[in-house]
Amino acid sequence: QVQLAESGGGLVQAGGSLRLSCAASGRTPFSSYTMGWFRQATGKEREFIGAVTWNGMSTYYADSVKDRFTISRDNAKNTVYLQMNSLKPEDTAVYYCSADPSDSIYYSKSYKYWGQGTQVTVSS
Secondary structure, eight states: OOEEEEEOOEEEETTOOEEEEEEEESSSOGGGOOEEEEEEOTTSOOEEEEEEOTTSSOEEEOTTTTTTEEEEEETTTTEEEEEEOSOOGGGOEEEEEEEEESSOTTOGGGEEEEOOOEEEEEEO
8 A cells, every 4th residue: 555645836937937846655665666647637637747657767748748847766765756846827726646557558547556645736
């Protein structure tokens, strides 16, 4: 099992940057898990943002954030990061990290563990 806790959300102006962190704790080594990031805007379904493999060697992104967002991880710190640049008002959402997908990394239902989410608000 693993517990996930996101941090780093907040209010930022369009064009600005934020870095979200997701700290993991639990019995199973953090390095065992592929990690994902999702977001959910009010009234919308949860949306895949990106994912990173257990060793950080491979990353995957949604087209909507490619070239603006970067996922990385530090297994020594049990933490995965989401660096968000060139933020747009449409990036406003609650951002969630997730772990241990049993199937496709692109689908929220694949992930076994979730954090509580952190709010990101981008003003125009």
